[in-house]
Amino acid sequence: xxxxxxxxxxxxxxxxxxxxxxxxxxxxxxxxxxxxxxxxxxxxxxxxxxxxxxxxxxxxxxxxxxxxxxxxxxxxxxxxxxxxxxxxxxxxxxxxxxxxxxxxxxxxxxxxxxxxxxxxxxxxxxxxxxxxxxxxxxxxxxxxxxxxxxxxxxxxxxxxxxxxxxxxxxxxxxxxxxxxxxxxxxxxxxxxxxxxxxxxxxxxxxxxxxxxxxxxxxxxxxxxxxxxxxxxxxxxxxxxxxxxxxxxxxxxxxxxxxxxxxxxxx
Amino acid sequence: xxxxxxxxxxxxxxxxxxxxxxxxxxxxxxxxxxxxxxxxxxxxxxxxxxxxxxxxxxxxxxxxxxxxxxxxxxxxxxxxxxxxxxxxxxxxxxxxxxxxxxxxxxxxxxxxxxxxxxxxxxxxxxxxxxxxxxxxxxxxxxxxxxxxxxxxxxxxxxxxxxxxxxxxxxxxxxxxxxxxxxxxxxxxxxxxxxxxxxxxxxxxxxxxxxxxxxxxxxxxxxxxxxxxxxxxxxxxxxxxxxxxxxxxxxxxxxxxxxxxxxxxxxxxxxxxxxxxxxxxxxxxxxxxxx
Numbered sequence: 001x002x003x004x005x006x007x008x009x010x011x012x013x014x015x016x017x018x019x020x021x022x023x024x025x026x027x028x029x030x031x032x033x034x035x036x037x038x039x040x041x042x043x044x045x046x047x048x049x050x051x052x053x054x055x056x057x058x059x060x061x062x063x064x065x066x067x068x069x070x071x072x073x074x075x076x077x078x079x080x081x082x083x084x085x086x087x088x089x090x091x092x093x094x095x096x097x098x099x100x101x102x103x104x105x106x107x108x109x110x111x112x113x114x115x116x117x118x119x120x121x122x123x124x125x126x127x128x129x130x131x132x133x134x135x136x137x138x139x140x141x142x143x144x145x146x147x148x149x150x151x152x153x154x155x156x157x158x159x160x161x162x163x164x165x166x167x168x169x170x171x172x173x174x175x176x177x178x179x180x181x182x183x184x185x186x187x188x189x190x191x192x193x194x195x196x197x198x199x200x201x202x203x204x205x206x207x208x209x210x211x212x213x214x215x216x217x218x219x220x221x222x223x224x225x226x227x228x229x230x231x232x233x234x235x236x237x238x239x240x241x242x243x244x245x246x247x248x249x250x251x252x253x254x255x256x257x258x259x260x261x262x263x264x265x266x
Numbered sequence: 267x268x269x270x271x272x273x274x275x276x277x278x279x280x281x282x283x284x285x286x287x288x289x290x291x292x293x294x295x296x297x298x299x300x301x302x303x304x305x306x307x308x309x310x311x312x313x314x315x316x317x318x319x320x321x322x323x324x325x326x327x328x329x330x331x332x333x334x335x336x337x338x339x340x341x342x343x344x345x346x347x348x349x350x351x352x353x354x355x356x357x358x359x360x361x362x363x364x365x366x367x368x369x370x371x372x373x374x375x376x377x378x379x380x381x382x383x384x385x386x387x388x389x390x391x392x393x394x395x396x397x398x399x400x401x402x403x404x405x406x407x408x409x410x411x412x413x414x415x416x417x418x419x420x421x422x423x424x425x426x427x428x429x430x431x432x433x434x435x436x437x438x439x440x441x442x443x444x445x446x447x448x449x450x451x452x453x454x455x456x457x458x459x460x461x462x463x464x465x466x467x468x469x470x471x472x473x474x475x476x477x478x479x480x481x482x483x484x485x486x487x488x489x490x491x492x493x494x495x496x497x498x499x500x501x502x503x504x505x506x507x508x509x510x511x512x513x514x515x516x517x518x519x520x521x522x523x524x525x526x527x528x529x530x531x532x533x534x535x536x537x538x539x540x541x542x543x544x545x546x547x548x549x550x551x552x553x554x555x556x
Contacts, residue, residue: 004462012360015353019379019433022390025400029393079285086281090274100543101283105293107539109491111508112528115515116296119303119525139292194423200383202494203508207516217385224389224498230405233393242383251268 005062009218023240030237032230048101048234058235061219065199068130068215072137072198077191080145081183087146088153103143114207136208137198144197145190152186185254192250196243301352304525308544314522321528323425336530339507342421343490346428350485353429354436356475359470362444373441379434388427388498391420419501427499428489435488436481443468443477485540487535 035047052058073175083102087095105113117136126132160182164174180187200216209218216239223232304322307315328330361372377433379387394400397414405411417423447470455465500506511531514524 008360008546010344012357015357015433016375016429019376021388022394022430023379023382025393026386026390028319061417079288082281083285086278090278090281091280092275098282098286101289107487107536108293109299109487109528109535111491111493111511112297112300112344112532113293115511115524115528116300117292119521120292120296120299122521123299135292139288142288146285147476166472196381200385202385206512217383220383220385220389221494221498224385232389236383236390239386243383244378247381263502 026233026236027229030233032233034230048230049238051236052234055231058216058219058231061214061216063226064213065215065217068137069195069199071134072141072190073195075134076138076141076145076194077187078096080142080151080190080194081120081187083142084146084149084153087150087178089158097193097201102146105139110140110203114204118207128208130210130213132210133208134203136204137201140195140201140204141194144193148190148193149183149186152189153183154203156182168199184257188250188254194249196246279312285384286380289403300525300528303522304529308520308522312539319522322523325523326526326530330510332527332530335505335510336507336534338421338504339490340534342425342428342506343486345425346432346489347482347485348362349425349429350432350436351482354433354481355440355474355478357436358440359443364448376437377434380438384431385494387430389425389496391430391499395423418499419504421500421504424496424500424504424506427495428492431492431495432485432488435484439481439484440474443480447473464513479542483539490535491531499550 004168009264030048031044031046032041032203033047086092087099087102110117114136117139120189121128121132156179161174161178164178169177199215200217201215202221205215205218206221209215214222216235220232220235223229271526303314304354305318305320307317307319330474334360357376361369361376364372366372388410392399397416398401399417401417402411402414451469451473452465455469456462458537460468490506493512495507496504496506496509507527508531511524512526514520
């Protein structure tokens with residue numbers, strides 16, 4: 001009889017397979033020469049990546065998503081970091097209520113959030129626009145930034161700030177010279193999180209996007225309505241590589257920055 | 267000095283005000299608006315009649331059509347959550363207890379699907395289960411079946427897609443809980459005569475409950491609010507509640523009806539969240555973000 005632990009190990013391997021098999025199949029089919037982008041595999045080809053590069057609609061959607069993601073990340077990281085700082089460093093009445101309020105956008109079904117914001121702006125007679133899309137994404141990503149930054153901020157000791165203050169630094173100086181550099185990794189993580197969520201969002205985006213504007217997910221969704229084309233697989237493969245590369249690149253940038261800082265201070 | 271104290275008291279509010287303003291203006295006020303809208307009436311001419319009409323509510327709460335889809339939505343979310351709990355617990359347990367050096371890497375792999383596009387992960391199942399997909403091709407080539415079988419576009423594939431999408435949420439929440447358990451406790455239980463399984467049932471499982479509950483809540487709420495998965499992987503009869511909302515708002519432009527529908531969804535899932543926070547506190551969900 002197998003021991004309990006080996007059963008757990010085998011089951012774990014199966015779960016990993018379940019999680020990654022569909023992704024692996026997308027990547028495999030993206031390189032398939034077959035003109036339908038499905039099985040059987042007929043040979044190795046880059047033709048679908050080429051088709052992707054020449055597909056104006058997809059390139060446009062990619063640019064829209066990129067701009068939207070960067071702006072969303074910048075705004076919600078700024079707002080979220082300030083809020084996280086207040087939540088971790090200060091005590092004030094009503095803290096629990098505010099904590100719930102800050103995560104509320106996660107707990108409300110995204111469809112409801114999307115409907116509410118859409119109706120409100122329609123009521124104000126503001127037409128659907130890129131601005132609406134951006135506002136929606138900011139509200140939706142804000143709680144994630146607050147949670148990520150807050151969680152890491154807790155582990156940064158307060159003593160160093162107090163030491164800086166006792167040596168005569170003003171609160172603002174202390175923030176920029178001590179606190180911000182220390183919490184930079186958390187802020188970067190929050191920013192990356194916000195960017196990825198925004199880049200991947202489809203539910204709210206379908207409600208908020210003005211006619212004719214597509215992001216990468218809504219573009220894929222629109223393409224799926226016809227049929228699953230090999231281009232979608234190629235796009236999927238690109239996005240998988242993109243999402244895996246992004247955190248790695250961000251982490252190495254953070255490491256290089258940290259190294260430069262230590263060598264500069266020597 | 268007095269000015270200093272007053273300043274310090276003001277600081278958190280200064281830091282919080284941009285976020286609170288954003289959430290109030292873009293979330294709280296709009297939510298009040300859907301409540302108001304749900305009592306308006308969509309007239310035949312396509313204009314909204316302002317007033318206090320119960321018609322939308324009577325339609326949403328009284329019509330069998332809506333009730334059936336609501337029930338179906340909750341059922342799909344329930345299946346998804348239960349399967350996620352069973353399937354997610356095992357790898358979380360393995361990674362939390364393994365002595366392998368690559369523990370961090372194994373955990374990273376479990377979280378990686380978070381970062382991979384939801385729509386890509388959903389549509390990828392068409393590549394596997396479709397008539398010219400991986401599974402049919404495989405079964406034909408080894409001679410088990412002669413013609414491709416239609417495996418897609420039913421309720422099971424919707425649940426499958428949702429499980430695939432939500433499993434990382436479950437795994438992460440359970441892992442955080444399991445990782446926080448003092449290993450001495452299970453050893454103590456075993457030294458007192460428990461078998462490995464008894465120690466798990468009596469010590470580990472109860473201690474991991476908060477994570478399991480948090481993961482389940484997230485899975486249920488996210489599954490019940492989805493509308494992409496049923497469109498991509500479901501058949502025409504597998505619509506979920508959010509599909510009705512989208513249909514009413516974006517396709518028919520019947521905002522009052524769409525408002526009433528979204529409020530029903532919100533009330534149901536909101537009640538669940540409130541019951542949950544009453545017993546376990548909101549903090550548990552925040553833990554998985556560390």
